[in-house]
Structures are given as C-alpha cells and as structure tokens.
Amino acid sequence: MSELRKKDSALSAGKLGGTLAAIGCALLQGMPNQVQAGELEKWDFDAAVLLYAESDSRVQAVEPVISATRNFDSETKLNLKLALDTLTGASPNGAFTSDQPQTFTRPSGEGQYSAAAGELPLDDSFRDTRIATSAQWSAPLGRDWAYSVGGHFSTEHDYLSMGGNASVSRYLNQKNTTLTLAGGLSLDTISPEGGIPAGISPMAVWGSSNFDNDFAASRVGGDDDKTVTDLLLGVTKVINRSTIMQFNYSLNLSDGYLTDPYKLVSVFDQAGGGLQGYRYEARPDSRTKQALFWQTRHQLAGGDVVDLSYRYQFDDWGMNSHTLEMKYRWGLGQHYLEPQVRWYTQSAVDFYQPYATSQQLSVGSKELTADYRLGNFDAWTLGLRYGYQLTAKQEIYTRLSLYQQTSSNFSSAVTPASGSDLPKTTAVMMILGYKF
C-alpha cells in the first residue's frame, strides 16, 4: 500500500509540474520571435536553492525553488511557484535520554534502531522528498479595491496537502490605508509508514514473541486527515514618504489528525527511576491559534532600509510565543549587505511532558506529547544576506544563517527535567539565488 501511494503521489506531482511547464511553453509557442522576447520581458524569475544542515547528523535538506511572475500591469500579476524538498538524516523521536542503551521499533514495524546510553534517541529512518506547487493571481477591482486568489498542492510519500486562498483589499485615504480580509482552506491527508498508531498505545517491542499481534494492536488505520482554515484581517498604513506599517490579526483553525505518528513518549516508574517502555504520543483533534503581527519598514536618508516585526501568538493548547525580527539592508552601490536577527520564544502546550510516569498512565492520560517542538524553548537566528544587482532586472544573492534552539528546564512535581537533557537544535542554512 505504502509503495503504491508513493508512486501515486509522485505521479500526480510529476503531472502537475509537467502541466505548469506546459502552460509556460504553450504561452511562448506559436508566437513570432519578437513577441516571444517581449513576452519574456514581462516575466520575473527568482530561482534559489536552500541548503539546510542540522548538527550531529540530524536533518539535512536541499530545497531548490523557482518562482515565476508574469506582470500584466503594475497591479495585475500571476505568480507560479515550484519547490522540491529533499530530506535525509535523523530526527528526535520524542523519547527521553537514558543512562541505559535504548532500542526502538521502526515506525514501519520492520526492524529497529537504537540509541547509546546517555544519547538523545534519534530515528534515523527519516528520508523524504516533497514537491510543492502554488499559483496566485492578483488584480485590482476598480480604483479602490483589489483581490487575489490562489491555490497550492504539495505531496511527499506520507503527506498530501491541497488548498486554496482568497483575499480582498480596500484602499482608503488616497491609498494610504489598505484594509485586507483573507481566507484560506487546506485539506491534508497523512498516511504514515506503518499506519496510524493508536494514541498512548504501547510501542510493540521488535523481536518479542508477540510482536506481530502487539504491533497490529497499536494501529488504528492506514491514513487520516486534517482541515486547516485560516482567516486574516490586516491594516497597512503609509506613515510618511519613507515609512510603511502593517498590523494583522490572524486566526488558524486545525481540525482532524494533529498528532505526529512517529513520536514516542518514554515511561518511567518515577522521575529519575527505571524505564518501563514507550507510548505513542496523542494530541487533541482540534487547535485554534490566534496571532497579532506588526511590521514596520523604514527607509533612512541614505537609502538603507530597516525592517522590524513582532508576532504574538497564542492558542487553546496553552502555548504562547513571541517572535521579534530585525533586518537592515545596507546599500553599497550595486551591492547590498543585510544583517538579520530573529529571536523566538515559546511556552509548552498543556499536555507536553519530557516523559511520563507509569502512575500517570494508570489514571488514563488521553493527550500526551514529548515532542520538543511543543515544549518550552528559545531560539535565535543570525543571518547575513548579500546581493549584487547585475542589471535592473538581474540580481545574484546569497544568505548564510545560523539557527539555534535551546530548551528551558521543565519544572514539574512529577516529571521534572533539566534543559540540558532535552533536544538542542543547531542548524546552518544557506540560500543561493538568482533573479532574472
């Protein structure tokens, strides 16, 4: 089944990519040479590749992306985007570090992998290729209105996502104020390796005499889905000749299967005690996130540009987060340098624990995760972008950034943990790009 799905999704993605290329070719074909040249001038391309590498041979990714924009007039445009995402490496599986060596059954139920004593458990069977495409059409509606509609489709061997979005904007006060209302809907299907695990069910032990039965008992089906609805209200305001500001309120509703099927939770008899086994994590089947976002962009007298933004997000899982970002574009004739800094902090969701105790489980926990991405941590990104404007239309650019996540101590009477025992993520990212 899983093999079949792989082929199916690869085929449909291939078809879609082909269709996009065919549309591009069809637009050019049958036109005289001068018209072809004229047509190409109306397109803007931005082709880039992202190289992403986490330390300790964790996730490595290579992501080429091409964005093509056809400008019909200053306000009417069509954007087509195609991205390919290749991932390899190992990913933390949620289990807690132990002073004993640990072994885990692979999600597929075929084989096992292990972690040495004192080592953070990583699932090394992580490998995926994702193809993502999107199209967006934006145009004015009379003098005071504008609209935009778009769609996306993305597929990888265990995940499929498709959706659409639409927005309408109203200009006020000589276009010094823009009000925007936007909505989006995404329908996603997840078909994990080995099927959907039953939430909180024990991980079957590979090699045990009862493995086949235990593994079957820990599964509830082959795939599941989720629906994501987005709503955004925005106000954009021109402050003066060199300053523009934006303020957004957004609502994001997810419904359906929101659990990570590959993540486990370690079970100990008590904090610092003996390891009893592993359970599959389980999350609620709905989540409502709300965000307030503010951004200001200002041009200094010499032409340099400062960009400052802040986001506050909160949700009904109990997570709050703050994101502060600053960019400074320093113009040097045809060249520019842009230092970037980003700081992020989040609190843990209510059902996050670095591990569980057998007593907690005997009471019957329904929701539990040890995924560090839902725990409390801080993250910093430091980056530097460099660009060289070759001609009015052509630019080559590169960006190097360093991302570091540090988990905070988890204070709890039942399952305390020191931040140093929790995953720490360090990643180097590099983007190389060419606009033409």
Place this chain on the structure above:
Amino acid sequence: MNKKRLAQVSLGLLILLFLAGCSNWGVKPWERDLLAQPKMQLINEPVEAGLDDHIYFSKEGSSGGRSFGGGGCGCN
C-alpha cells in the same frame, strides 16, 4: 482566559489608534517614489520569506501571522 481577553482588548485599541492617526499620516500620490521601490515592499523577498516560513513551521510550535505561512507538509 485572561491573556486572551487582554490580547483582544489590545487588538481593538491598536486598530483604533491606526484609524485615529489616519488624518495626520500618509503621503500624496506624487510622494510615493520611495515606497514604490522593491526594497520597500513589506514582503520584498517572497522566495526567502517562503523558505523561512517552511523552516520555522517545521521546527517551532507557531506559524503564520505575516501571511498564511508554512504548512502543507508533514514535517518532522
């Protein structure tokens, strides 16, 4: 719950502040030279912004805000 309420109230106040400021802020149509430059667009590097959204969506518990960022993947 209190935090939610606080956020809602501050949102309301900020929007009012924006609208109240309308009469003093802004430019005439012929003063848009700087704002029209590509480097002055709110999302001036959409490809870079898209890659960032995708990375942070995969590594953090929050997403979106600026637009409908990230998503569409079973990222782990």
